Amino acid sequence: MKIYTKTGDKGTTALIGGTRVAKSHLRIEAYGTIDELNSYIGLVRDQEVNYKRADILKEIQDRLFTIGSVLATDPDKNVKMVTPDLHAEDVTLLEQEIDAMSEDVPPLRAFVLPGGHQSVSFCHIARCVCRRAERLAIRLQEESPVEDLVIIYLNRLSDYLFALCRRMTHELQAEEITWKARV
Numbered sequence: 001m002k003i004y005t006k007t008g009d010k011g012t013t014a015l016i017g018g019t020r021v022a023k024s025h026l027r028i029e030a031y032g033t034i035d036e037l038n039s040y041i042g043l044v045r046d047q048e049v050n051y052k053r054a055d056i057l058k059e060i061q062d063r064l065f066t067i068g069s070v071l072a073t074d075p076d077k078n079v080k081m082v083t084p085d086l087h088a089e090d091v092t093l094l095e096q097e098i099d100a101m102s103e104d105v106p107p108l109r110a111f112v113l114p115g116g117h118q119s120v121s122f123c124h125i126a127r128c129v130c131r132r133a134e135r136l137a138i139r140l141q142e143e144s145p146v147e148d149l150v151i152i153y154l155n156r157l158s159d160y161l162f163a164l165c166r167r168m169t170h171e172l173q174a175e176e177i178t179w180k181a182r183v
Contacts, residue, residue: 016069017077027144030136031071037133038064040126044161047119049168056097060157063090067150071137075145086149094156101167110178112166117174120165127161130154 007013012020013028021028038061044050045057066084073079114124134154140146169176 015074015077016072016083017074017079019074019077026136026140027071030133030140031068033129033133033136034064034068034071037126037129038068040122040129044119044123044126044164047122047168049119049171050164053164056093059093060160063153067153070147070150071140086147086153088149091149091153091156094153094160098156098160098163101163105163105166105170106176108166110180113177113179114165116169116177117172119172120168120174123161123165123168127158127165130158130161134158 008023011023013023014020015027041057041061041064045054045061050057063086066086069083070086073083115121134151137146137151137154141151166176168174
């Protein structure tokens with residue numbers, strides 16, 4: 001099987017269910033951003049500081065594939081294909097991980113500027129892409145059905161990524177750079 005199909009050469013693509021839409025369609029933008037986020041999570045997972053978190057990061061990547069398949073499915077079609085689904089326990093897992101990572105990290109008393117270490121910077125980029133994915137899913141929900149759990153998961157995932165940035169900074173003994181407003 002060839003990797004190229006030529007079916008998208010005119011700027012359209014098919015949703016799960018067969019409906020063809022423009023590649024600029026909001027649904028495509030939403031699941032494309034999930035794919036981008038998944039790639040950044042892979043980059044974060046590959047950082048040496050995260051070797052002990054590789055399993056949870058891989059689990060997150062799996063959930064992002066689930067979200068991508070949910071967003072890639074035409075909500076107006078009765079799709080016979082079985083697609084994976086998201087569970088409330090997936091959100092609970094993120095919350096438990098956030099709590100565990102935050103235990104011995106100093107309390108946050110100011111806004112944090114991204115940076116301090118290259119590995120942390122990669123994680124901040126993932127966090128920002130996650131926030132964009134969340135915004136796109138919310139916009140999509142305004143015009144077409146999107147499961148509430150998708151938006152809740154993305155919201156919690158951005159919190160998880162922020163906590164991970166702080167945890168990585170702490171473990172790497174890097175400087176957490178706080179924002180000081182110019183007066």
